[in-house]
Amino acid sequence: MSQIDGSQLVVEALKKEGVKNVFTLSGVPSFGVYDGLASAGIRIIDVRHEQAAVLMAQGYARATGQPGVAWVVPGPGVLNAITGIANCYFGSAPVVVLAGKNPIPDFELSAFHDMDHLQIVRPLTRWCATVYETHRIAEYVSIAFREACSGQPSPTFVDFPQDVLETVVDEETVVRPERYRTRTRPFGDPDKVSEAINMLAMGERPIVIAGSGVLWSGAHHELLKFVEYTRIPCLTTPLARGTIPDNHPLNCFASRSLAMKKADVILFVGARLNFILGFGRPPRFNPSASTIQVDIEPREIGRNRPIDVGIVGDAKAVLGQLLDEAKTHKYFPRDLAWSDELNEEGKKKSERLMKWATSDRVPINPIRLCYEISRFLDRDAILTIDGGEILDFARSVIPSYVPGARMNPGVTGLLGIGIPYAIAAKIAHPNRQVLCLCGDGSFGFNGLEMDTAVRHKIPIVLVVSNNATWGLCSSWQKGVYGRDRTFGTMLSYTRYDQMIEAMGGYGELVERPEQIRPALERAFASGKPACLNVITDQETSEYSMSAQLRDISPKNAPSV
Template sequence: MCCTGQWRRVRCSSKKPHAVPRVEGDPELVKKAIALLKQAQRPIVLTGTGVFWSGAMQELKEFVELSGIPFYTTPQGRGVIPEDHPLSFLGARNQAWKEADVVLIVGTRLNFIIGFGLPPRFAEEVKIVQVDISDEEIGRNRPVDIGIVGDAKMVLRQLINEGRAAFRGRKELPWVETLRGYDKRSQEKSTALLNSDAMPIHPLRLCKEVRDFMNRDAIIVVDGHEILNFARQSVPTHVPGHRVNAGPNGCMGVAVPFGLGAKVAKPNTQVIVLSGDGSFGMNGMEIDTLVRHNIPAIIVISNNGGWAGVGGMQAGRDLGFGRYDKMAEVFGAYAEYVERPQDIRPALERAAASGKPAVINVITDPHARSSTVSFANYRAI
C-alpha cells in the first residue's frame, strides 16, 4: 500500500522496473589497500551512512573481524555493527583518530563531521584509504593515499576476498589493547557522573537512565547541544538505521519530527526522542500531531533552562525551565515533570505503559558542559 498526495491509500507495486547496478572497485587498488592495512600498526576503519544505504553491514562486520581492525562510525552511521562488539571502543574515539597510522574510510564524506580528515582530528602523517560511490568525494578536502570508487558492499567484499590470505592467522595487534585501555579509563572517568544523585540532574545520569530503559533495537533520536554530545558518549546503538540526528546539516529542532516519522515507519519498534529544551521548543508543537494520530513515541527533554550550558553562549542563553510537560498534557499526551534522578526510570516506565505519545520533562544541571569540536575549527568545503 502507498498514499497519494491526498493521503488516500491506493495499491502500489513494490517491483522495480529496473535493476540498480553495483560498482566494484579497481582490483589493483584493492590489493594496495590490503597491503597498506596489513603493514599498519595502528589502523582503524571509519564508516558512514554509505554502508547502511548499500546494505553492507554484514560485509563490514566480516572485514573487521577478519582483519582485527577496530571500527568507528559517523553519528548517523552508528549501529551498522553492534556497539558492544569486541572491536568497538567508543570511549577511545578521540585517541584512536589522533593516533591512527592508517584509516580505511568507507561511505562517508571527508567533511566537518570527521574533521575533514585533517589535523588536529587526525595525525599529520596518517595514510588514508577512501572508498566512496562518488568519484567527486574521493580526496575532497584532503589528499588520500588510495582512492577506490565503488559501492560499499561490493568493495568490502573485494577487501574480504583479497584479505583472507593477508590476515590469516593474524594475532591481535598491540594497538587493540591500547584502545581497550583508553576505553576503560574513559568509562571509569564518567562512572561517577553516570551514577550521580546530584540535583539538578547531570545530563549523563539522564543518558544512563534512558540507556538502561531502551530496548536493544530501539530507535534513538537525539537533538540539541549538550545532550547531543553527552548521549554520543554514553548511549550506544546496536541496529543499523536506528540512530537519528541532524547529520551534517547540523540543524536543531529535528528530534520531534524525526521521532514522529520513525515511529510511523516502524510502529512496533520503541522510539525514544532525547532532546534539549531549546531544540524541543522549535518543533515541540508536533506533539499535537503525535496525539491526533496516536503515534506513541516517548520524548525525553533534557531541560537545562537555556541554549547550551552556562558559559556556552552569552546573549540570549536563558530560556527558563519551561513546563513543556504541561503543554503536552493540554494536547492529550502523557506527561511528567522530573527533578530527582531516581524518578527518571519510573517516569519512563509509566510513559511506555500509557500507550500514548509522552513527554518527560527532566530538569538537568545548567552548568554541565559537554566537550565537542569548536565551531572555529569548521571551514567551508
C-alpha cells in the same frame, strides 16, 4: 475510452513505487491527490509545518532504507520545506518532495502563492522539474525516484500546476514507464582493492572509519565480517552508529580520538571527510597516516585531504571484495594488541564518566539522565537526539547496537529534527521502542509535531532535558564574558509535559534522578505520545564534552 486525471496519475506512480506513507500539510491543490492516496491505501500523515513533513520523510528513509515522500503546497509551503530539503541534501537522504503549483495561466502574474520553486530548490536537490503535461506525470515521478536513489542518495523535487493535476486525459495517451530504475552495486577496481589490503597489512595501527554510506548500502553485515576477520578496529560516524555494535570488542568509538591520532593506516568506507571527521586532517588525524577511501561518489574521494588509494564503488560490494582479498593475505587476521590498547582507553573514559552518570545531584545531571535512558532502552530501540549540549552527552553515554537506530542532525547541525524523525521511525517500526531525547531549546522548533503524533496515534516518547537555557551558548558566555552576561541565551522552566497533556498525550515532570526510570516505564506503558519534562543542571562546563568549554569554565570567569 477510459480517462484519468492528473491527481490519480500521481497516486498511481507512488503506488507503483511501493510508497506506504506520505507526509504533508494541506492546501490547494492537494485535495485530489489526498482523495486518491486514501483510496489507494497510502497513509496520509498531516503535520503542523512543512519542514517537519520533509524531516519525517527523511527519518522514514533512514529507518527503512527506502525513499521517503513529502507533499507540500505552493509558495510558502515550499519555502517552509526548504530547511528540510537542505538537511536531506547535505545528509545524502533519498527523499522525493512533491509540491503543488499555481495554474499555468497564473504564471508571472504575481498571483497568490505563485513563485518559481525550481530556482529555489535547484541548489539543494539532485534533480527538479515542473510537469506541464498531464499525460507525462508518471514519467516525471519515476525520474524523481530514479535520481533520488541512484548512487549517493539525494533529495529530488517535482511540482505540479493545479490545472495539470485537474486535467482529465485519455488513458491511452498516458506515459507509464516500466523498468525505469535498478539497484546496481558498482564494484571497485580489483587492483585498487589489492593495493588497499596490502597497505592495511603493512600498518601497525590501522583503523576502519565507516560512514552513512555503509548504512544506505545495507553493508553492515559485510563491514562486521571484514572487521572481525581482519581484526582491524572500527569506529563509525554519528549517522552510522550501530553498524558495528558499540559493545563489540573491535568497536573503538569510545576511544576515537586516540584511534584517529595514532592510526598509521585509515580505511574510510562511505564516510565523507567533512567537519564531523575534522576534514580528515591534523590535528585530529595522524598527519603521516596512509589513507584509503571507498565511496560511491567519485567527487568525494580526495576531498579535503590527500588519499593514497581511492576506490569508487558501493560499500557493500567493495567490503566484500576487501574481505575476499584479505583472506588470501598472510598478515590477516591481525593480533589484538592495537585493539586492546584502544579498548583500555575506552574503559578509562567510561570510568571517568561514571562520576557524573551516578550523580544524585539536583537539578539532575544530564549525564545521569542519559545513563538512565541507556539502561532502560531495549537493544533495538530507536533513539533520535535533538540539540547541542544534550547531543554531546548522549553521544558518549547512550550506546547503539543495531544499524539505523540512531538519528541525529548530521552535518548541518539542524535543530528540530528529533520529533519528526521519531514519528517517522515509529511508523516504520511500530513494535520497537522509539525515544526522542531533546533539549528544551530544540523542542521549540517542531514541538507542535507532538500534536501530529497524538492525532495519528503514534506513541513515541519524548524526553526533554530542560535546563532553561541554550546550554552551549550560555556556557560560552559565562566563561568568556562573565556569569551575568548571558544575553539572549536564557529560557524558562516551561511545563512541556503539560503542553503534551493538553494535546491528549501523556506528560510527567521529573525533578530527581531516582524518578527517571519509573517515569520512563510509565511513559512507554501509557500507549500514548508521551513527554517527560526532566529538569536538568544548567552549570555543565565542569563536565562538558567540549574541552574548550571546560577550559573556560565559569570557575575561572572574570568578575564583572
